[in-house]
């Protein structure tokens with residue numbers, strides 16, 4: 001294996017540090033329109049059924065949304081629910097755990113059901129950090145402006161103002177739980193610069209930010225009154241009186257049985273869609289990121305927003321191939337890492353927004369200036385050695401220990417040789433439309449985190465999604481428990497899967513009986529087909 | 532290792548989380564042909580080799596202390612209330628040898644016992660909570676949980692509250708930014724785009 005790495009690295013050209021040409025606003029637009037996957041016509045389909053009918057989305061998303069239920073055959077609801085709770089939270093990442101902690105504090109009964117173990121999520125993987133406007137000369141208003149600009153002005157201004165205004169308070173909550181963010185010598189939270197922001201605003205825990213968050217919050221939720229069900233993904237929502245949400249059907253992965261939960265409110269916190277591999281892209285996401293929440297809520301009639309908008313993180317590892325998709329945080333570019341094409345030339349300012357940088361990499365590779373890998377893929381060089389040259393020997397190892405550890409395991413020393421990267425499917429910018437109190441368009445169904453949409457517009461800035469988990473996770477937990485208290489009692493007899501029946505009938509009509517796929521898939525299937 | 536399982540047609544659910552070496556779901560024990568030694572690894576980060584036999588330990592049973600970090604008053608003493616076994620470390624170093632993250636786990640346990648929580652924080656920042664150290668500890672403790680306790684106590688109780696955060700919270704509380712924020716929210720979509728210099 002290391003022979004392959006060695007021979008690959010024997011071909012690195014001389015890297016020429018001459019700055020790349022500056023881009024005018026028109027250049028940026030042209031670059032995005034020509035190369036960014038969201039804007040490309042291929043691999044797209046128009047939704048025909050459901051609340052977003054008429055929207056053009058990636059084919060994989062259409063397959064997810066216009067699908068049949070996993071509950072096939074007779075859809076009989078048992079005489080009694082297996083469990084009855086005030087608040088059911090679906091998804092045990094940062095948003096779900098935060099919602100659970102806040103809901104439980106209100107004294108309602110809370111059940112947190114999740115697909116794998118609590119914390120096995122995109123949250124645990126976050127490296128770069130959380131945006132919070134703490135610097136002198138910075139303010140929530142500047143944070144608002146940068147995010148709105150980054151999101152192409154498509155962000156919901158109300159959601160955004162809540163995010164930036166409550167952000168610091170949630171950082172206080174995290175610090176008080178003992179989460180160890182990096183400090184400067186005066187004891188302030190260190191602030192770093194991320195792409196697309198006008199001020200340094202990222203707080204982090206080395207490059208283990210998500211891990212540090214999850215280790216602590218998981219301990220708290222396990223120690224709280226919240227009841228936890230692991231390896232129990234939701235496969236369908238349940239409908240109650242007036243079309244409101246009334247619980248969910250969970251699928252116990254071990255006993256292979258359905259588990260019916262009656263709930264007064266349901267909070268969806270199922271995260272993103274990376275494992276659907278839109279357009280065949282590799283992904284940085286965890287194993288369970290298959291968009292289940294979107295699919296279940298859509299069947300119930302929840303409106304989605306910006307569901308044609310995804311973030312391809314510019315710098316996913318592409319060689320060695322067993323690391324494909326692994327993310328190299330944008331913070332390395334903030335710290336001075338540079339990118340080079342096959343010819344050893346820089347081709348884009350590394351601090352442009354993610355979509356621009358990703359498009360520039362795709363352009364280099366599709367115009368023959370990409371570096372070929374032994375398995376036939378292409379990428380560009382991301383050189384971290386310049387960080388050590390600028391900021392002093394040892395900076396890379398100190399600030400990005402995880403990157404150094406993981407790459408070195410695969411015989412690549414990133415302090416000496418450049419890492420080969422290509423864009424990787426990273427984040428779902430849109431999702432289930434939500435308001436400032438985490439409501440969806442369905443009564444008693446709330447949403448928080450990456451599964452929700454509207455906040456980020458059509459391009460999320462780094463560090464805003466972690467912040468979102470806490471700001472809106474808290475709001476969802478508080479609002480969810482309030483609604484649970486206020487909801488008039490209803491009986492199990494009034495609970496049904498009628499919305500699923502209706503949706504499948506609409507599918508059959510629109511697709512004229514053609515077989516539709518079954519979703520949520522819960523996991524990607526990477527098994528060898530003929531094994 | 533995980534890819535090898537797929538290649539041979541296995542479905543893996545217990546034992547996969549992030550596939551990126553950070554969640555600790557894939558702790559694995561393995562042995563090489565002709566070698567009696569037991570080795571450990573994170574399965575998503577380890578290449579299979581000829582003659583390897585392995586088994587995944589998807590969760591190792593542990594006793595976790597029930598505490599509220601905010602309510603700690605003397606964290607260094609309280610360590611021995613919550614984790615009395617911490618003092619029984621026999622210095623065998625098995626934990627350090629097994630740790631896939633290369634952490635000096637034994638040292639971290641001792642530092643915790645001596646109340647040097649700052650050092651524990653520095654030593655164990657990369658811990659993925661895989662529990663492999665527990666599987667080998669002859670004193671049967673959970674070093675990673677002890678380290679988590681020490682890190683949290685250090686962050687919540689020892690480190691001073693960050694002053695830049697305190698200042699900003701005070702300003703937000705006092706409504707320093709409300710006028711400007713309300714102004715932004717009062718604009719029409721087109722005006723807001725102009726005001727924020729949206730480029731498209």
Ligand SMILES: Cc1cc2nc3c(=O)[nH]c(=O)nc-3n(C[C@H](O)[C@H](O)[C@H](O)COP(=O)(O)OP(=O)(O)OC[C@H]3O[C@@H](n4cnc5c(N)ncnc54)[C@H](O)[C@@H]3O)c2cc1C
Pocket residue numbers: 090091092093094095096113114115116117118119120121122123124125126127128129130131209210232233234235269270271272284285286288289290292293327426427448449450451462463464465466467469520
């Ligand atoms: C590698 C990586 C690095 C990142 N770095 C940063 C960063 O530096 N800064 C930043 O702000 N953001 C970052 N992000 C984005 C950010 O981490 C995520 O957007 C955010 O953590 C999502 O949190 P969540 O709670 O909404 O979803 P997740 O954390 O993904 O949690 C969703 C949970 O729901 C579970 N689930 C899914 N389907 C079901 C179902 N049907 N039933 C029950 N449970 C289900 C999942 O298993 C998972 O546990 C990064 C993302 C990745 C992948």
Ligand code: SF4
Pocket residue numbers: 629630631632633634636657658659660661662663664665674675
């Ligand atoms: S300290 Fe223990 S739990 Fe943490 S990574 Fe090392 S072996 Fe795993």
Ligand code: SF4
Pocket residue numbers: 619620621622623624625626627636637640667668669670671672674
């Ligand atoms: S394995 Fe247990 S007894 Fe041995 S050094 Fe580590 S903590 Fe101490």
Ligand code: FES
Pocket residue numbers: 546547548549550551552553554555556557573574575576659
């Ligand atoms: S699957 Fe998360 S560490 Fe291996």
